[in-house]
Amino acid sequence: MSFRLGHAKERLMANAIRFLSADAIEKSNSGHPGMPLGMADVATVLFTKFIKLNPDTPRWFDRDRFVLSAGHGSMLLYSVLYLLGYKDIDIEDIKNFRQLGAKTAGHPEYGHLAGIDMTTGPLGQGITSSVGMALAERMLAAKYGEDVCNHYTYVIAGDGCLMEGISEEAISLAGHLGLNKLIVFWDNNDITIDGLVSAANSTDQIKRFEAVGWNTISIDGHNYKEIEKAIKKAQKSKKPTLIACKTKIGFGAPSKCGTSKCHGSPLGAEELAAMRKALGWTAAPFEVPSETLKNWREAGKRSLAAYKDWEKRAKIKGKDFLDAIAGKLPKGWDKELNKLKEQAIAEQTKVATRKASQMCLEAIMPNLPELVGGSADLAASNLTLTKASKTVTAADYNGNNIMYGIREHAMAAIMNGLALHGGLIPFGGTFFVFSDYMRPSMRLAALMGVRVIYVLTHDSIGVGEDGPTHQPIEHLASYRCMPGILTFRPCDVVETAEAWQLAISTEDKPSILALTRQNLPLLRKSAQENLTAKGGYILAGDAKKRQATIIATGSEVSLAMEARAKLAEEGLEVTVVSMPCCELFDAQPEPYREEVLGHAPRVAVEAASKFGWERYVGEKGDIIGMDGFGASGPAGELYKYFGITVEEVVDAVKNSLK
Numbered sequence: 067m068s069f070r071l072g073h074a075k076e077r078l079m080a081n082a083i084r085f086l087s088a089d090a091i092e093k094s095n096s097g098h099p100g101m102p103l104g105m106a107d108v109a110t111v112l113f114t115k116f117i118k119l120n121p122d123t124p125r126w127f128d129r130d131r132f133v134l135s136a137g138h139g140s141m142l143l144y145s146v147l148y149l150l151g152y153k154d155i156d157i158e159d160i161k162n163f164r165q166l167g168a169k170t171a172g173h174p175e176y177g178h179l180a181g182i183d184m185t186t187g188p189l190g191q192g193i194t195s196s197v198g199m200a201l202a203e204r205m206l207a208a209k210y211g212e213d214v215c216n217h218y219t220y221v222i223a224g225d226g227c228l229m230e231g232i233s234e235e236a237i238s239l240a241g242h243l244g245l246n247k248l249i250v251f252w253d254n255n256d257i258t259i260d261g262l263v264s265a266a267n268s269t270d271q272i273k274r275f276e277a278v279g280w281n282t283i284s285i286d287g288h289n290y291k292e293i294e295k296a297i298k299k300a301q302k303s304k305k306p307t308l309i310a311c312k313t314k315i316g317f318g319a320p321s322k323c324g325t326s327k328c329h330g331s332p333l334g335a336e337e338l339a340a341m342r343k344a345l346g347w348t349a350a351p352f353e354v355p356s357e358t359l360k361n362w363r364e365a366g367k368r369s370l371a372a373y374k375d376w377e378k379r380a381k382i383k384g385k386d387f388l389d390a391i392a393g394k395l396p397k398g399w400d401k402e403l404n405k406l407k408e409q410a411i412a413e414q415t416k417v418a419t420r421k422a423s424q425m426c427l428e429a430i431m432p433n434l435p436e437l438v439g440g441s442a443d444l445a446a447s448n449l450t451l452t453k454a455s456k457t458v459t460a461a462d463y464n465g466n467n468i469m470y471g472i473r474e475h476a477m478a479a480i481m482n483g484l485a486l487h488g489g490l491i492p493f494g495g496t497f498f499v500f501s502d503y504m505r506p507s508m509r510l511a512a513l514m515g516v517r518v519i520y521v522l523t524h525d526s527i528g529v530g531e532d533g534p535t536h537q538p539i540e541h542l543a544s545y546r547c548m549p550g551i552l553t554f555r556p557c558d559v560v561e562t563a564e565a566w567q568l569a570i571s572t573e574d575k576p577s578i579l580a581l582t583r584q585n586l587p588l589l590r591k592s593a594q595e596n597l598t599a600k601g602g603y604i605l606a607g608d609a610k611k612r613q614a615t616i617i618a619t620g621s622e623v624s625l626a627m628e629a630r631a632k633l634a635e636e637g638l639e640v641t642v643v644s645m646p647c648c649e650l651f652d653a654q655p656e657p658y659r660e661e662v663l664g665h666a667p668r669v670a671v672e673a674a675s676k677f678g679w680e681r682y683v684g685e686k687g688d689i690i691g692m693d694g695f696g697a698s699g700p701a702g703e704l705y706k707y708f709g710i711t712v713e714e715v716v717d718a719v720k721n722s723l724k
Contacts, residue, residue: 073290078358079114080106081347082149084318087141088341089351090163090170092332097164097172100315100328101139104287105222105253108311111293112251113146114365116301118217120373121152121366124180127391127488128376129369130217131183131199135192136224136253137173138330144170147181149359150366154180157352176486176514184486185514188506190230193250194476195507196221197240198483198492200248200306201458201468205438206489208464210387213379215489218301221250225263228252228271232506235476240306241279244460248306249297253287255315261326275308287311318345390436391489393517393573400570402429403563407593410559414588419581419620420523422562424449430566431455431466434491437570438484440468441495441521442477448495448523474500478507478520485516491570493519497529498538498580501545511576512550518576519569525555525580526673527708528621533698538580542619543677545578546648554647555580556598557623560590561646564598568650582621584701589623589644597644601651602662606630607641609661614719617643617663617670617682622710626671629715640719641666645682667722673710688718 083106091097113119118130134143141163148155155169162168169178173187183199186192200219207215227233240248252271256263272282281303285292293311300307316328320340333341342348349355354362380388389396406429409415410422417425431437431454441450451467458465470477474496481492501508501522511518529537545553552575554565562581569577589605590597597603602617606627614633618626623644630640643662645651651659668687670679676691683689690710697704705711 075361076107076110076290078355079361080110081345082354082358082362083109083142083145084345085342085347085349086145086148086160086352086354088333088338090141090144090160092335092338093161094164095332097141097332098138098330099141099333100257101136101224101253102142102145103317103319103328104255104313104315105139105142105251105311106317107288107290108222108251108293109142109146111290112220112297113150114362115294116297117220118369118372119150119366120369121150123373124152126373126376127380128215128217131196131219131487133184133192133196133199133219133221134174134186135196135221135227136189137186137192139222140170140172140174143174143182147179149354149362151363152179152181161352184482185510188510189224189226190232191479191507191510193221193223193227194232194236194479195483195486196248196250197236197245197476198480199487200240200245201243201480202484202487202490203247204245204463205458205465208462210383214376214383214387218247218249221248222253223250224253225255225258225267229267232475232479235473236479237275237280238278239471239473239476239480242460243458244279244304245306246304249300250306250308252308252310253313254310255313257315257324257326257329259326259329271308272310279305281305281307282310283307284310285312287313288317320344393488395571396434399434400430400567402433403567404593405429407560407563410588411590411593415559416585416587417559418583418585419556419558419562420449420583422556422559423521423566423579423581424452425559426563426566428452428454430570434570435466436489436491438466438468438490438492439494440470440477440492442470442474442500443472444496447497448521450493450495450521470494474503475507478504481518482507482511482514482516485511485518486514491517491519493521495521495523497524497536498522498541499524499536501541508551508576509548512548515550515574516576517573520576520578521581522578523581524583526582526621527692527696527704528582528584528673528701530583530701530704531698534695537696538674539692539695540675540677542580542672542674546678550575552577552647552649553580554578554598555620556646557620557644558586558589560588560593561598561644564596565646567596568599580620584621586621587624589627598646599650600654600658601647601649602643602645604662605642605644608639609641609664611639612641612664612666613639614666614722615641615643615664615668616715616719617645617668619645619672622671622673625710625712626715628712629719632712632716633719638719638723667719669715669718669722671710671715673705686722688722690714690718
C-alpha cells in the first residue's frame with residue numbers, strides 16, 4: 067500500500083489524522099476507524115488549503131461551514147480540530163473519546179466543541195441540514211451583501227447518507243435552488259457495515275445527482291492533486307457539486323483495508339502496529355511529530371487576515387446586521403402582535419387557530435426580518451403565507467418564504483440548517499399528522515437546542531372528512547415526552563399570539579404550534595400578561611371555592627367552558643384550566659402548579675390520546691379523549707361519535723363528585 071508520489075508534507079499531515087483517530091478508537095475499544103482512515107487525505111487538503119476558519123474565534127459568522135454527515139467517523143473531525151489548534155480540544159479529549167462526559171462523543175454533538183457545526187449521527191441528516199446552511203448563506207448574502215456573507219458549506223457524506231431517502235429530498239431541492247456554494251464529498255468506498263454496497267444498492271449516484279441539477283466530479287480520493295483540482299473546480303460551479311472520492315475504507319490497515327471489518331470496530335493492537343509499519347509512522351500513540359503539528363497549526367491561522375478584514379466590514383454594516391447574526395431580536399418586534407391580542411379581545415374574534423397563526427404572522431413578519439417561513443406544499447392550508455412573504459428562488463434569494471414541495475422530512479432538517487447557520491429564525495408548516503416524517507429532524511433540533519418553529523395544523527379529529535390517516539391522535543403525547551421541545555396547543559387568538567411570542571423568544575429550544583382546522587371562540591378576557599408562558603393557568607373559576615377542575619387544551623377549552631356553564635346552572639362551582647404547554651407548566655414552581663390544579667376532583671379533555679394526562683388528573687381523575695384512531699366524517703359528528711362532548715364532560719365531573 068502506498069500513496070501517490072510526492073506530497074510528503076501532506077502525507078504526514080493526513081497520517082496524523084489517521085493515527086490520532088485509530089489510537090483513540092483503540093483506546094476506547096469502540097468506534098469507526100474506516101472512514102477517518104479513508105478520508106484523511108481529502109480532509110487534509112480541504113482543511114489546510116480551502117476551508118475558511120478561525121480557531122481563535124470559532125463561531126465567526128462568515129466562516130465556511132463543515133458538516134460531517136457520516137457522523138460515525140467523528141474521530142476525523144476531532145483530530146482535525148485538535149490539529150488546527152482549536153482551544154477547547156486538547157490531546158486528553160482525544161484520549162477520552164467516547165467516554166462518559168467527554169466532549170469527544172461517539173458522534174459529533176453540537177455544543178460540545180466550538181468547531182462542530184451540527185449534531186450528526188442519523189445518516190442523511192447532515193447532508194440535508196447542509197442544504198439549509200447553504201441556503202441561509204445565499205439568502206443573507208442577498209440581504210446584507212457578499213462583503214459580509216460569502217462562504218461555502220462543505221460536507222463529507224458516505225454511502226449510507228446517500229441511501230437514506232431524505233437525501234433525495236435534499237439534493238433535489240438544492241439543485242432546484244441552484245445552491246452552488248454547497249460542496250459534498252462522497253466517501254465512495256463501496257463498503258457498509260454489512261459488506262459491499264452492491265449487495266443492497268446499484269444506484270448510479272453520479273447520474274442521480276446530475277439528474278437533479280448538480281455538478282459532479284469523480285476523483286481518486288487519495289490523490290492530492292486531484293482533490294485540490296476538484297475543489298477549485300467546484301468553487302467555480304454554478305451548481306451544487308458532488309465530488310465522488312474513490313477511497314479505500316481503512317486506508318493503511320494492511321489486512322482490513324477495503325473491508326467491512328474496519329467500518330465499525332477498532333483495528334486491534336496487531337493491525338494498528340502493522341499500519342504504523344506500513345505507513346512509516348514511528349510516533350507513539352497520541353503523539354504528532356512536531357513539524358507535522360506545526361504545519362497543521364499554521365494552516366489553522368491561514369484565514370486570520372480574512373477574519374480581521376471581515377470584522378471591519380461587519381462593523382461598518384451596522385447594528386441590524388450584527389444583532390441579526392447574534393440572534394438578538396429587534397426592539398419592538400412584537401408590538402403589532404400585542405395590538406392584535408387586544409383587538410381580538412375587543413372584537414371577540416372567532417377563527418381557527420391556524421388562521422389566528424396567520425394573523426400573528428401578518429403582525430410579526432414586517433417587524434422581524436430574520437423570520438423565514440415555508441410549507442411542505444400546504445401553505446394554503448397551513449396559512450404560512452402573509453402579505454410580507456416573498457418566495458426564494460434560484461434567481462432571487464432575497465426572500466423570506468421557502469417552497470419546500472412535498473418534502474416534509476427534508477423541510478425539518480433544512481430548517482435545522484437555517485437555524486444553525488445563524489441570522490435566520492425558520493418556521494415551517496405541514497399537517498400535524500405528517501410530523502411523523504419530520505420527527506428525526508425535530509429530535510435533532512431538540513438535542514441541539516436550536517430555535518426552529520413547526521406550524522402543525524389540522525391538529526385533531528377535528529380534521530373531519532379526511533379520516534384517520536390525517537387525524538393526529540398520539541402525536542401530542544409523543545412530543546410532550548420528547549425532551550427539549552415546547553409543544554403549544556393554543557385555544558384562541560390570544561393564546562396563539564402568546565405561543566408565537568414564546569416560540570420566537572426561546573433561543574434554546576424548538577417549538578411546535580399545534581393548530582386547529584375548525585373555528586374557535588375567543589376565550590381570554592385579558593392579554594396584559596402572557597399566561598401561556600406559565601404553561602397552564604386558571605381561565606375561569608375560583609381557585610379556592612372550586613368543587614372540581616376541568617383541564618383542557620386547544621379546541622377542547624371552549625368545550626370545557628361550556629361544560630362549566632352547564633354545571634354552574636346546577637349550582638356546581640367548577641374551575642377551567644387551560645393547558646397550552648405542558649412543558650412550561652411542569653417547569654413552574656410546585657406551589658403555582660398546586661394552586662392551578664387544586665385539590666378537587668379533576669377531569670381532563672383533549673381530542674387526542676389520553677396517554678400522559680394521568681399525571682395531572684391523579685388516580686381518581688377522569689380523562690376524556692381518544693382510545694384509538696379517528697374516522698372519516700364531519701368534525702361535529704366525530705366529536706359526538708367518540709364521546710368528546712359537553713355532555714360527557716358534565717357527566718364526568720358529576721361522577722367525580724359522587
